[in-house]
Amino acid sequence: MTQGDPTDDALATIASILDQPAFLPGAGKAASREPPPLPPEYREAAREDADGYSKAGPGPMEAIRFKWTVRREAGGKYFVDETIGENSRSITSGPMSADAAVRFVDDQASEARQRFEALRNEMAGRAAAAEILRKGGA
Secondary structure: OOOOOHHHHHHHHHHHHHOOOOEOOOOOOEOOOOOOOOOOOOOOOOHHHHOOOEEEOOOOOHHHOEEEEEEEEOOOEEEEEEEEOOOOOOEEEEEEOHHHHHHHHHHHHHHHHHHHHHHHHHHHHHHHHHHHHHOOOO
16 A cells, blocks of 8 residues: 555545445435444245245445345245345245245345455555554554
8 A cells, every 4th residue: 555545535435434424315414423223133934924025235325235035926936136225126035935035135235244244344444554554653
């Protein structure tokens, strides 16, 4: 890394944004510094209550947050619709059983959370390294 590398500045800026309260669309005020509550832990779903089961991925902005929702079609087949933000077209996986659809949603949400945490930790580490370099440390 060089001292004037714009990538370091961008990563430091992104890391600082992730450490700040998120702004909720249309809310007009900053949200709490507490992270949003985690989605409910995995639960076994009976066939009749899997329809509508959903989880959203992590992230500071609703517009880029993934969401997975189980839906049931005629014939007892279940599908999972994956969207990004509010107005995106869904990507559908299935058909599958109700339990498989719920596991799919839980697995996708868990993987998204792990990737988000890894990226956030990497950005925080780079921001710390960039700060050390700015101050003349080695």
